[in-house]
Amino acid sequence: MVAVKPKNNESNSADALAKSQSGQLIIIGGAEDKEGECKILREFIRRSGGREARIVVMTVATSSPGELGSDYRYLFEKLGAAVVDIVDTERREDASSSENLEVIANATGVFFTGGDQARITEILKDSEIDDLLHQKFAQGLVIAGTSAGAAMMPDMMIVEGEGETNPRLDTVILEPGMGFLPQVAIDQHFSQRGRLGRFVSALIQQPAVLGFGIDEDTAIAVDGDEIEVIGNGAVTIVDVAHLSHTNLDESLHDEALAICGAKLHILPNGYRFSLKQRDCIC
Amino acid sequence: MVAVKPKNNESNSADALAKSQSGQLIIIGGAEDKEGECKILREFIRRSGGREARIVVMTVATSSPGELGSDYRYLFEKLGAAVVDIVDTERREDASSSENLEVIANATGVFFTGGDQARITEILKDSEIDDLLHQKFAQGLVIAGTSAGAAMMPDMMIVEGEGETNPRLDTVILEPGMGFLPQVAIDQHFSQRGRLGRFVSALIQQPAVLGFGIDEDTAIAVDGDEIEVIGNGAVTIVDVAHLSHTNLDESLHDEALAICGAKLHILPNGYRFSLKQRDCIC
Numbered sequence: 001m002v003a004v005k006p007k008n009n010e011s012n013s014a015d016a017l018a019k020s021q022s023g024q025l026i027i028i029g030g031a032e033d034k035e036g037e038c039k040i041l042r043e044f045i046r047r048s049g050g051r052e053a054r055i056v057v058m059t060v061a062t063s064s065p066g067e068l069g070s071d072y073r074y075l076f077e078k079l080g081a082a083v084v085d086i087v088d089t090e091r092r093e094d095a096s097s098s099e100n101l102e103v104i105a106n107a108t109g110v111f112f113t114g115g116d117q118a119r120i121t122e123i124l125k126d127s128e129i130d131d132l133l134h135q136k137f138a139q140g141l142v143i144a145g146t147s148a149g150a151a152m153m154p155d156m157m158i159v160e161g162e163g164e165t166n167p168r169l170d171t172v173i174l175e176p177g178m179g180f181l182p183q184v185a186i187d188q189h190f191s192q193r194g195r196l197g198r199f200v201s202a203l204i205q206q207p208a209v210l211g212f213g214i215d216e217d218t219a220i221a222v223d224g225d226e227i228e229v230i231g232n233g234a235v236t237i238v239d240v241a242h243l244s245h246t247n248l249d250e251s252l253h254d255e256a257l258a259i260c261g262a263k264l265h266i267l268p269n270g271y272r273f274s275l276k277q278r279d280c281i282c
Numbered sequence: 283m284v285a286v287k288p289k290n291n292e293s294n295s296a297d298a299l300a301k302s303q304s305g306q307l308i309i310i311g312g313a314e315d316k317e318g319e320c321k322i323l324r325e326f327i328r329r330s331g332g333r334e335a336r337i338v339v340m341t342v343a344t345s346s347p348g349e350l351g352s353d354y355r356y357l358f359e360k361l362g363a364a365v366v367d368i369v370d371t372e373r374r375e376d377a378s379s380s381e382n383l384e385v386i387a388n389a390t391g392v393f394f395t396g397g398d399q400a401r402i403t404e405i406l407k408d409s410e411i412d413d414l415l416h417q418k419f420a421q422g423l424v425i426a427g428t429s430a431g432a433a434m435m436p437d438m439m440i441v442e443g444e445g446e447t448n449p450r451l452d453t454v455i456l457e458p459g460m461g462f463l464p465q466v467a468i469d470q471h472f473s474q475r476g477r478l479g480r481f482v483s484a485l486i487q488q489p490a491v492l493g494f495g496i497d498e499d500t501a502i503a504v505d506g507d508e509i510e511v512i513g514n515g516a517v518t519i520v521d522v523a524h525l526s527h528t529n530l531d532e533s534l535h536d537e538a539l540a541i542c543g544a545k546l547h548i549l550p551n552g553y554r555f556s557l558k559q560r561d562c563i564c
Contacts, residue, residue, distance in 0.1 A: 166473045166497050166516035167548055191448045194476020196518070200548060215448050234448035234538050236478070238546065245564040247550075256516050256550030260562035264520065264546040266449055266482060268529075268538030280542035282527040 023137035025181055025222040029188040029214030029233065030114060030147035034075055039269075040219045040231050045079045047221065048109025048142040053081040056107040060089045060123050061115025061148040068113050076111070087129075095127030104132055109142040112149025118159050120152045121178060130178065143180055150188045150214060155179040156206045158187055161198035167257040169248075172202045181222060184275075185211035190236055192216045200238060201257060204248050209241040210278055218269075226281070227273040235271075239263040239278050305419035307463055307504040311470040311496030311515065312396060312429035316357055321551075322501045322513050327361045329503065330391025330424040335363040338389040342371045342405050343397025343430040350395050358393070369411075377409030386414055391424040394431030400441050402434045403460060412460065425462055432470045432496060437461040438488045440469055443480035449539040451530075454484045463504060466557075467493035472518055474498045482520060483539060486530050491523040492560055500551075508563070509555040517553075521545040521560050 024047050032040045045053050057072045059065030069086040076084045085103045089095050104110065110133065112120065124130050137143055151157045157177030165171050185206060187199040190213035203211040212220055215233025229235045240246075244261035251257060265280055267273060272281040306329050314322045327335050339354045341347030351368040358366045367385045371377050386392065392415065394402065406412050419425055433439045439459030447453050467488060469481040472495035485493040494502055497515025511517045522528075526543035533539060547562055549555060554563040 164474050164476055166500075166518075166550065191476065191479050192446050194446055194473065194478075196476075196478050197473050197516075197548075218448075232538070234479075234540075236448075245562060256514070258516075258549050258553055260547045260549070260564055262546040262548075264544040265542045266479075266544075267540050267542070268448065271540055280527060282542055 022139065022224070023141045023143060025153060026142065026144035026219050027150045027153050027181070027186060027212070027214060027222065028144065028146035028219040029150060029190055029216050031189070031216035032146055032219070032231070033217050034071075038075070038079060040217070041075060042079055043219075043221065043230050044109060044111065044142065044144045045076060045081050048081070051080050051082060052108070054083040054106055054108045055081045055085070056104055056110045057084065057086045058089070058110060058112045059086060059115075061113055061117060061120050063090070063115070063119070065090070065113075072111060072113060089123050089129065092123055092127065095124050095129045101128055101132055104129060104136070107136070107141065109144065112143070112145035112152065114147030114149060117148040117151035117157055117177070118175065120148060121157070121176065125176065125178065137180060147188050150186055152178045153181045154184050154186050154208065155182045156185065156208065158198065158202045161202065163193040163195050163198060165197040167197045167201040167204070167259070168254055169201070169251045169257060170254050172198050172205070174202060174206060183208050183210070187211070187213045190215050191233060196236070200259060203238060204240055204246055204257065204259060209239060210275070211238045212236075213238070225274055225276045227275060229267045229269055229271045231269055234266050234268045237265040237267065237273060241278065304421065304506070305423045305425060307435060308424065308426035308501050309432045309435050309463070309468060309494070309496060309504065310426065310428035310501040311432060311472055311498050313471070313498035314428055314501070314513070315499050316353075320357070320361060322499070323357060324361055325501075325503065325512050326391060326393065326424065326426045327358060327363050330363070333362050333364060334390070336365040336388055336390045337363045337367070338386055338392045339366065339368045340371070340392060340394045341368060341397075343395055343399060343402050345372070345397070345401070347372070354393060354395060371405050371411065374405055374409065377406050377411045383410055383414055386411060386418070389418070389423065391426065394425070394427035394434065396429030396431060399430040399433035399439055399459070400457065402430060403439070403458065407458065407460065419462060429470050432468055434460045435463045436466050436468050436490065437464045438467065438490065440480065440484045443484065445475040445477050445480060447479040449479045449483040449486070449541070450536055451483070451533045451539060452536050454480050454487070456484060456488060465490050465492070469493070469495045472497050473515060478518070482541060485520060486522055486528055486539065486541060491521060492557070493520045494518075495520070507556055507558045509557060511549045511551055511553045513551055516548050516550045519547040519549065519555060523560065
């Protein structure tokens with residue numbers, strides 16, 4: 001258990017956290033419902049300003065953005081957003097286009113589609129769009145991402161990795177992500193692709209000690225220190241802050257990894273979790 | 283963490299445990315190596331008496347035992363066992379056949395093949411073979427089982443269940459198992475079939491608070507209080523003894539289950555775990 005700090009310090013740190021990160025994130029494990037209740041996408045629009053929402057769909061993760069962008073535009077319009085624009089950044093130079101920057105500057109919510117997370121960082125990382133997104137995020141922008149758009153959220157992201165394996169040293173490739181949610185690990189399509197092994201491999205190989213494995217049609221909504229689960233699956237949270245043992249340091253190529261004494265939470269729709277306390281808010 | 287009891291009490295309970303259960307179990311997650319080093323099957327023969335081992339292959343889990351039995355006989359003979367017999371109990375009456383009982387009475391190791399775990403309990407549970415196996419197990423018999431032969435080991439077994447899902451109330455069907463390893467939950471083909479969700483569903487719906495998810499080509503060798511991992515995958519251990527919250531009691535049909543504050547260990551080959559301390563022996 002995390003030691004509870006004196007109340008004054010606690011609220012000071014909470015204020016600091018809220019200050020550094022005043023926008024909200026909706027991090028979706030892929031395959032979110034687009035035909036039924038649309039619980040997750042609806043929540044994205046609601047948090048982005050509801051009927052006043054000005055949404056930008058970012059299709060950077062996919063090399064064939066055509067229909068994907070317009071499908072989301074149709075959906076977000078149907079859900080009641082005031083304005084929906086699509087920003088296709090197919091090349092690095094598109095990430096400094098003044099037209100694209102202007103559209104994003106006016107947005108209240110930005111949605112990253114699925115595709116390949118490596119494309120997102122190759123094209124956007126350290127670009128003018130990246131700077132603008134971080135700046136607007138600090139001012140309250142809502143940023144959502146599904147699948148690849150979820151993978152890119154932390155400061156280190158899983159680019160590739162085998163599912164349905166036990167944790168092994170070389171089962172995942174990690175690269176710097178977009179850093180909207182630092183100090184955590186994220187994996188998506190979690191239960192559907194049996195990813196506990198790759199997720200734990202990724203988690204113990206990075207400085208972050210807290211990981212969120214997000215199921216399909218499931219999301220975490222991050223608002224400052226607080227995370228809420230939305231959707232039909234669950235979020236599997238693994239905390240490796242206080243392992244009694246791991247063999248990570250002495251492991252060689254492709255060897256099986258050991259962890260002893262991790263903490264595990266599995267939370268469905270409506271459950272909340274505190275990033276600071278690293279515990280469920282029950 | 284489990285509170286450490288005074289040393290005297292501890293060794294008394296350990297003695298009691300050793301007394302009630304002096305045989306060993308080799309519980310295999312399925313698809314064990316039969317062509318290479320045969321690490322797990324070799325260990326079964328070694329613990330069953332090595333070159334003096336008298337092995338019985340039980341094909342009860344499968345309705346077409348023919349080749350399966352003879353393949354294992356060939357393998358165990360190749361690995362150096364002195365005697366290998368096959369016991370096919372295709373009907374309930376075969377479980378009281380004096381011929382079968384005599385073969386088992388002379389065994390030092392009994393191996394349950396894969397198939398359907400419900401067949402094992404339908405044909406054997408509360409039969410004369412069942413009584414004899416428990417009696418000989420208390421006297422030191424080694425009992426191994428792979429896949430269905432692993433599933434039947436606890437007092438409650440998973441008969442059926444969806445893989446690649448989050449924990450849900452109705453995702454598993456549980457029935458009484460053969461009770462060789464009471465008070466734990468077992469799942470097999472664990473990483474390969476993405477079974478964390480069904481495993482946790484099964485675990486929190488039974489009195490047992492400790493569950494072992496065993497990968498393919500991986501086994502736990504249980505000797506009294508101590509468990510050792512053998513093989514190329516890992517064993518995922520979930521301990522729900524001290525959950526801070528679960529919604530199990532108020533959940534309805536097919537609803538997603540929540541657990542907060544479980545303990546998680548993932549252990550590869552050579553790692554040991556104490557059933558009594560519910561912790562890794564590192």
